[in-house]
Amino acid sequence: MSDIKKGLVMEGGAMRGMFTAGVIDVFLENDICFDGAIGVSAGATFGCNFKSKQIGRSIRYNLRFCKDSRYCGIKSLLTSGNLYNADFCYNQLPNNLDLFDYETYKNNPLKFYIVASDVRTGLPVYKELKSCDKNDLEWMRASASMPLVSKVVEIDGFKLLDGGMTDSIPLKYFESIGYNRNVVILTQPRDFIKKENRLIRIIKLFLSKYPKIVDAMKSRHIMYNSETKYIFDKADKGEVFVICPETSLGISRTESNGDKLMNTYQLGRDIAKKNLDSLKAFLNI
Numbered sequence: 001m002s003d004i005k006k007g008l009v010m011e012g013g014a015m016r017g018m019f020t021a022g023v024i025d026v027f028l029e030n031d032i033c034f035d036g037a038i039g040v041s042a043g044a045t046f047g048c049n050f051k052s053k054q055i056g057r058s059i060r061y062n063l064r065f066c067k068d069s070r071y072c073g074i075k076s077l078l079t080s081g082n083l084y085n086a087d088f089c090y091n092q093l094p095n096n097l098d099l100f101d102y103e104t105y106k107n108n109p110l111k112f113y114i115v116a117s118d119v120r121t122g123l124p125v126y127k128e129l130k131s132c133d134k135n136d137l138e139w140m141r142a143s144a145s146m147p148l149v150s151k152v153v154e155i156d157g158f159k160l161l162d163g164g165m166t167d168s169i170p171l172k173y174f175e176s177i178g179y180n181r182n183v184v185i186l187t188q189p190r191d192f193i194k195k196e197n198r199l200i201r202i203i204k205l206f207l208s209k210y211p212k213i214v215d216a217m218k219s220r221h222i223m224y225n226s227e228t229k230y231i232f233d234k235a236d237k238g239e240v241f242v243i244c245p246e247t248s249l250g251i252s253r254t255e256s257n258g259d260k261l262m263n264t265y266q267l268g269r270d271i272a273k274k275n276l277d278s279l280k281a282f283l284n285i
Contacts, residue, residue, distance in 0.1 A: 042144060
């Protein structure tokens with residue numbers, strides 16, 4: 001059994017990530033452990049709290065600041081170029097307003113990765129975040145920088161945007177680096193089929209300097225649907241364990257209604273509890 005590496009893969013989806021936050025809080029409460037985890041976009045920004053073992057942190061600060069213009073809104077977009085304010089989200093919030101447990105994060109042996117998209121190549125970039133220091137947080141910000149409402153993040157020689165643009169559910173990547181017993185948390189139901197992006201013309205205009213990422217966005221729905229098919233085919237064979245909503249979560253990507261955020265979080269908790277025994281059997285714990 002020593003060759004078994006347990007992995008956790010977390011899809012993005014902006015505020016649909018409150019579902020994931022609920023799931024991983026139940027994991028923490030029940031000592032569900034993994035050797036590695038990888039998050040995309042919101043799967044990264046909320047999923048990092050799994051490694052820092054901070055139960056309830058994601059839902060707590062989102063309820064507190066969901067209507068705060070410093071956190072997210074048109075004012076931030078117009079003044080900073082980012083709908084989600086970079087300084088507030090990746091400096092003020094973790095360092096002053098709802099403290100991130102950097103020490104626990106660093107000491108937890110679980111390896112935590114994120115996915116970002118290289119706008120010049122149109123390909124995904126994978127990065128292990130070992131300490132969540134300032135540089136790591138910039139990579140996390142890149143992973144969650146949605147096109148059209150975020151500036152390109154320049155870091156370590158890369159120009160990056162949201163990881164979901166090029167690898168929305170990075171199960172194959174995790175398998176490629178040795179994780180062979182994987183749990184995947186999705187924020188869309190099993191029957192969800194992604195359609196071609198209706199904003200592709202606007203995306204082409206805004207990202208005209210980066211034709212390869214525009215091409216990636218044109219075919220993103222094909223990539224996404226291929227990934228979900230691969231995941232559920234493996235799940236049906238008992239090779240992957242999937243936790244996802246039974247129906248659409250019914251919230252927007254930038255949801256600011258606290259009741260809806262809490263309901264989505266609670267739904268994640270409920271579904272995680274419902275699947276707990278089967279999950280433990282899958283992970284042999």
